[in-house]
Amino acid sequence: TSSRICERGADVAVCGGTHGNELSGVYLVRELLKAKDIVMEEEREEPASVLMVLANPRAMQQCRRYVDTDLNRCFTHATLNGPISDSAPYEMTRSRELNAMLGPKGSPGAVDLVCDLHNTTANMGLCLILSLACLFQRQMPDVPMRFIHFDVSSKESYSLDSVGKHGFAMEIGPQPHGVVRSNIYTAMKDGVQHMLDWVRLFNSGTIFEAGFVDVFTIVKNIDYPRDSETHNITATIHPQLQDRDFLLLHPDDALFQTFSGETLRYKGNEPLYPFFVNECAYYEKGIALSLARKNTVAYHNMAFKVHS
Amino acid sequence: TSSRICERGADVAVCGGTHGNELSGVYLVRELLKAKDIVMEEEREEPASVLMVLANPRAMQQCRRYVDTDLNRCFTHATLNGPISDSAPYEMTRSRELNAMLGPKGSPGAVDLVCDLHNTTANMGLCLILSLACLFQRQMPDVPMRFIHFDVSSKESYSLDSVGKHGFAMEIGPQPHGVVRSNIYTAMKDGVQHMLDWVRLFNSGTIFEAGFVDVFTIVKNIDYPRDSETHNITATIHPQLQDRDFLLLHPDDALFQTFSGETLRYKGNEPLYPFFVNECAYYEKGIALSLARKNTVAYHNMAFKVHS
Numbered sequence: 277t278s279s280r281i282c283e284r285g286a287d288v289a290v291c292g293g294t295h296g297n298e299l300s301g302v303y304l305v306r307e308l309l310k311a312k313d314i315v316m317e318e319e320r321e322e323p324a325s326v327l328m329v330l331a332n333p334r335a336m337q338q339c340r341r342y343v344d345t346d347l348n349r350c351f352t353h354a355t356l357n358g359p360i361s362d363s364a365p366y367e368m369t370r371s372r373e374l375n376a377m378l379g380p381k382g383s384p385g386a387v388d389l390v391c392d393l394h395n396t397t398a399n400m401g402l403c404l405i406l407s408l409a410c411l412f413q414r415q416m417p418d419v420p421m422r423f424i425h426f427d428v429s430s431k432e433s434y435s436l437d438s439v440g441k442h443g444f445a446m447e448i449g450p451q452p453h454g455v456v457r458s459n460i461y462t463a464m465k466d467g468v469q470h471m472l473d474w475v476r477l478f479n480s481g482t483i484f485e486a487g488f489v490d491v492f493t494i495v496k497n498i499d500y501p502r503d504s505e506t507h508n509i510t511a512t513i514h515p516q517l518q519d520r521d522f523l524l525l526h527p528d529d530a531l532f533q534t535f536s537g538e539t540l541r542y543k544g545n546e547p548l549y550p551f552f553v554n555e556c557a558y559y560e561k562g563i564a565l566s567l568a569r570k571n572t573v574a575y576h577n578m579a580f581k582v583h584s
Numbered sequence: 585t586s587s588r589i590c591e592r593g594a595d596v597a598v599c600g601g602t603h604g605n606e607l608s609g610v611y612l613v614r615e616l617l618k619a620k621d622i623v624m625e626e627e628r629e630e631p632a633s634v635l636m637v638l639a640n641p642r643a644m645q646q647c648r649r650y651v652d653t654d655l656n657r658c659f660t661h662a663t664l665n666g667p668i669s670d671s672a673p674y675e676m677t678r679s680r681e682l683n684a685m686l687g688p689k690g691s692p693g694a695v696d697l698v699c700d701l702h703n704t705t706a707n708m709g710l711c712l713i714l715s716l717a718c719l720f721q722r723q724m725p726d727v728p729m730r731f732i733h734f735d736v737s738s739k740e741s742y743s744l745d746s747v748g749k750h751g752f753a754m755e756i757g758p759q760p761h762g763v764v765r766s767n768i769y770t771a772m773k774d775g776v777q778h779m780l781d782w783v784r785l786f787n788s789g790t791i792f793e794a795g796f797v798d799v800f801t802i803v804k805n806i807d808y809p810r811d812s813e814t815h816n817i818t819a820t821i822h823p824q825l826q827d828r829d830f831l832l833l834h835p836d837d838a839l840f841q842t843f844s845g846e847t848l849r850y851k852g853n854e855p856l857y858p859f860f861v862n863e864c865a866y867y868e869k870g871i872a873l874s875l876a877r878k879n880t881v882a883y884h885n886m887a888f889k890v891h892s
Contacts, residue, residue, distance in 0.1 A: 303817075303820075303843050304843070306816065306843070307843040307844060311844070339867075339868075340648075397760045397762075397763050450760075452705045452758075452760030452761065452763075452864055453760065453761070453762065453864075454705075454761065454864040454865075454867070455705050455760075455862055455864045455867075456817075456820045457820065457821070457826060457862065458820050458821060458822060458823040458826060458841045459823050459826070461820065461843065462823075462841075462845075508614065509611075509764075512611075512764045512765065512766055512769065513765070513766060514766060515766040515767050515770075518765060518766060518767070533766045533770075535611050535612070535614070535615040535769070536615060536619070537770075554763055554765065556760055556761075556762040556763045557762075559647075559762070559763075560647075
């Protein structure tokens with residue numbers, strides 16, 4: 277892998293509203309679009325260009341995650357390049373527009389770095405979700421930052437950030453979908469500014485110190501207990517687990533509380549780190565929480581290398 | 585006003601899912617329906633009957649507040665009894681079904697007491713929202729309970745709970761819409777149990793001690809600052825106000841933080857109590873928060889009398 281994003285300055289895309297009810301990204305990208313003239317002035321010193329994108333305007337208008345289907349699952353090569361009918365879901369059409377704008381995925385013309393902004397109802401703080409080994413190691417002064425790694429070596433990545441040569445999702449919570457909270461909005465604004473500062477330093481030839489960082493690598497998802505006939509959930513996250521993302525879950529710890537008041541316990545035999553605990557949008561995906569192993573990752577300038 | 589709900593035991597209706605994405609009520613009513621056989625056994629000693637209602641099943645299925653229009657605004661006499669076409673919004677039809685089931689509104693056949701279950705993203709704890717002077721004064725042991733009063737003397741009440749002879753909304757938060765949190769679910773379960781216990785005692789002739797209680801009476805709503813052209817919001821609740829429902833807001837206190845980082849202050853000249861601070865569903869209604877005066881209310885058995 278190259279140790280620079282590209283030889284000239286990197287092109288960066290910052291995307292909000294990929295899920296139309298995750299409002300921090302929606303309002304941040306709108307704000308950055310308004311302030312773009314000012315940003316451009318400052319940028320004259322630096323060769324990087326920053327593209328601001330509102331990814332799913334129809335879903336934003338309705339304040340829903342999506343109109344027809346989850347846009348952030350529409351960026352496989354098959355979906356982007358397969359046959360498409362006039363009656364295709366809106367997001368299937370929109371993903372092709374975005375691929376034309378930021379990609380084409382896998383091509384030399386693709387934007388160097390895509391930063392896709394998301395919110396979660398889970399108490400996850402600021403997380404970078406990476407499917408590629410990349411990115412900035414300087415910790416932010418005020419907000420602890422965590423790295424999550426989905427190992428997609430076996431299957432192709434389907435998310436918007438996979439359209440760029442490099443990409444990641446910035447995921448911040450807790451914030452209810454359809455609401456914008458000042459503290460979460462500000463953390464995202466600082467996170468994006470931090471990322472842009474890093475790119476600027478990188479492009480100007482700065483060599484960052486090597487070091488180590490913790491990365492949470494997903495092991496598995498756990499669904500809510502459900503009624504076998506209706507498929508309705510019969511329990512929710514236990515109060516002892518709620519809001520405790522990234523705090524170790526041990527075998528026999530409380531996992532769910534049924535609606536009749538019973539406690540169900542974690543039956544795994546390995547302590548793991550929970551995250552996306554009680555994320556709103558994952559009820560329909562059958563995910564009550566995800567579990568991760570914590571790995572230490574050595575980085576040297578840009579290149580990450582995962583060893584567990 | 586009568587000092588008893590009615591001469592025989594009161595009929596009570598507990599409604600959930602009036603807003604399809606407020607999940608504590610949805611799952612609590614489902615749970616109570618499952619447990620109904622057991623409840624019925626216990627009830628043989630008492631004359632009260634309890635009716636469990638899932639008010640907006642279509643919205644529940646889609647996990648949205650409503651399908652076509654807000655059901656909880658469809659219970660005026662005009663809406664319930666006016667002409668209706670085949671292409672009427674779903675909720676206009678559904679409100680008539682519910683009126684037939686629990687009302688008719690204003691008639692002697694109406695159910696004695698309607699308890700309608702709601703969630704809010706605001707940090708409001710457990711609140712009873714009353715448009716009629718009524719109800720139970722025994723404080724719950726674990727959960728502080730607040731009373732909110734909307735003075736609708738000038739206009740007719742439009743909410744589902746107005747279909748009963750008496751009615752109130754039980755509003756609990758913070759909980760993101762589309763999510764069920766164990767602590768909020770349990771508070772609602774305890775609140776409903778407390779209400780049913782009170783009705784049972786009341787029906788068996790118990791005279792409750794007279795006393796005083798604080799009631800928050802709405803004074804006005806405040807909208808988010810908005811762009812005059814796009815009507816998009818340009819600020820959200822200030823971090824110093826977020827989650828501080830029912831804590832006095834003084835003139836010149838921080839009210840909003842704009843997306844560019846500016847603080848906007850409360851320009852009223854009277855300290856008032858904020859509530860429904862940053863409620864998700866009220867973005868579209870143009871309400872960032874509501875403000876109330878706190879009144880002390882004397883109660884004597886059932887009857888409340890408001891004096892400010």
